[in-house]
Amino acid sequence: MSNKNFDFITKLESNYDLNPMSCYFCGKPLSFKKYYNQYEQSKKFCSKKCLNRYISETNDNLNNTEKFASKSEKIIYTYLTLQYPDINITYNLRKIFPPYEIDFCINSNIGPIYIEYNGSLHCTKKERGVFKRTVQKHKINDKIKKLEICKNRQQTMIRLWSEIGLYSKPDIFNEALKKLKEEIDLQLKSESYGGKCIEIILDKNLDFHRYIDNYRET
Numbered sequence: 001m002s003n004k005n006f007d008f009i010t011k012l013e014s015n016y017d018l019n020p021m022s023c024y025f026c027g028k029p030l031s032f033k034k035y036y037n038q039y040e041q042s043k044k045f046c047s048k049k050c051l052n053r054y055i056s057e058t059n060d061n062l063n064n065t066e067k068f069a070s071k072s073e074k075i076i077y078t079y080l081t082l083q084y085p086d087i088n089i090t091y092n093l094r095k096i097f098p099p100y101e102i103d104f105c106i107n108s109n110i111g112p113i114y115i116e117y118n119g120s121l122h123c124t125k126k127e128r129g130v131f132k133r134t135v136q137k138h139k140i141n142d143k144i145k146k147l148e149i150c151k152n153r154q155q156t157m158i159r160l161w162s163e164i165g166l167y168s169k170p171d172i173f174n175e176a177l178k179k180l181k182e183e184i185d186l187q188l189k190s191e192s193y194g195g196k197c198i199e200i201i202l203d204k205n206l207d208f209h210r211y212i213d214n215y216r217e218t
Contacts, residue, residue: 005170006075008082009036025050039078040068040091066092072167073103076117076160079177080104084184100145106184110193113184114149114157118142120165146197151215154194158183161201176202179210192216 013032021030023046030046038044043062045051055062068074068091080089088107096102096114106113122138142159149157160180166173183198195216201209 006079006174008079009075012036012078012082023047023050025054036078040066040074068092070119070167072119072173073117075167075173076115076177076180077104079181080106080115080184083181097145097148100141100148102145102149106188108188110188110190112155113187114155115180115184116142116145116157116159118159118161120163122161146213150195150197150213154215154217156187156194156196156198158187158198159200161199163202163204164206166202172202172206176200176208179208 013036016032016035020032021035021044022028023030024043025045028046028050030044034046035044041062043054045054051062054060068077073091077089077091084106090105090107091103093102093105093114094100096105102114103117104115106115118138121135122142146157146159149155158180160176162176164172166176179200183200187193187198195214197213197215199209199211199213201211203209
């Protein structure tokens with residue numbers, strides 16, 4: 001499946017063609033594919049050779065080379081950064097609530113809006129076979145993070161759940177991203193920040209559902 005099935009990435013490529021970037025080390029122009037593969041990195045390179053030579057010559061360990069857990073998470077991050085260019089968006093957050101990891105954070109003026117993407121392993125009701133322990137661990141961790149962030153810390157979390165593989169269905173993925181943006185926009189405009197978890201759920205029938213768990217202290 002090509003990323004070009006996502007409208008916002010097609011637009012990103014068109015804009016990139018007008019203003020391409022160069023390798024941080026040698027200055028060679030970067031193809032859009034190489035640019036996108038390193039989209040989340042502040043320093044981009046045309047090859048591993050240039051990357052390794054840069055590290056060797058500068059002793060820069062490039063702490064910003066964190067990888068996404070899935071292609072779906074990278075799509076979400078790219079979409080969010082394009083929709084909110086003036087807001088700092090961070091990902092793979094391990095220092096917020098160690099040892100747990102939170103997928104994304106919209107660092108807004110009203111307070112952090114944490115975003116979690118939970119794929120099919122988080123949603124399945126089948127807790128048998130080789131994935132049993134993994135499924136159970138995901139479900140326990142999801143509950144712990146939700147209660148800590150939304151109830152104990154009185155902050156806001158939005159969780160996008162999908163019972164299907166979103167990356168292979170770009171039309172549905174695009175719709176899910178739009179619904180995610182709608183929820184973020186509502187929170188950015190809200191006068192009552194925190195103490196809630198907004199759930200966006202895509203079921204196997206491709207229907208969307210929305211729920212809110214409110215832990216707001218009065």
